[in-house]
Amino acid sequence: MQVRLRVEGGGEGGDLLRWLRNDPVAAHAKLSVLPAEPGQSEMGxxxxxxxxxxxxxxxxxxxxxxxxxxxxxxxxxxxATAPTVKIQYREATVEITHDDPAEIRRIIDTLTASGSDSVDEGAAGS
Structure with missing residues (x-):
């Protein structure tokens, strides 16, 4: 299962990466950074x-x-001053704009529903 996280506004992706690497809840994930996409070089x-x-x-x-x-x-x-984090899994993209547990549950449900046909396909690099 392959997931992408983007910090809107740029400049904080490295900080998010460090946080996730040090967070025991996310320690199971294999984390890496992706090169900037064409036209997004200002984001880093x-x-x-x-x-x-x-x-x-x-x-x-x-x-x-x-x-x-x-x-x-x-x-x-x-x-409102906290950065927005976009999470993409397959064709679904959602934004984390609140830390409310009900909002987080909705985000998880939305993203997992997008991959309900085959969860392992993304891990194979497709």
């Missing part, structure tokens, strides 16, 4: 984090860890 190479998961159950932990990173980036009590 570390703004897209790729996670490869062998266990579909670990997907929830990855989403929770990304939401925790976002929550830790809030300035003061204003939730």
């Amino acid at each position: 190479v570390a703004d897209v984090v790729q996670a490869v998961l062998d266990d579909p159950a670990g997907f929830s932990g990855l989403v929770i860890a990304a939401a925790a990173w976002r929550d830790a980036r809030r300035q003061g009590r204003n939730r």
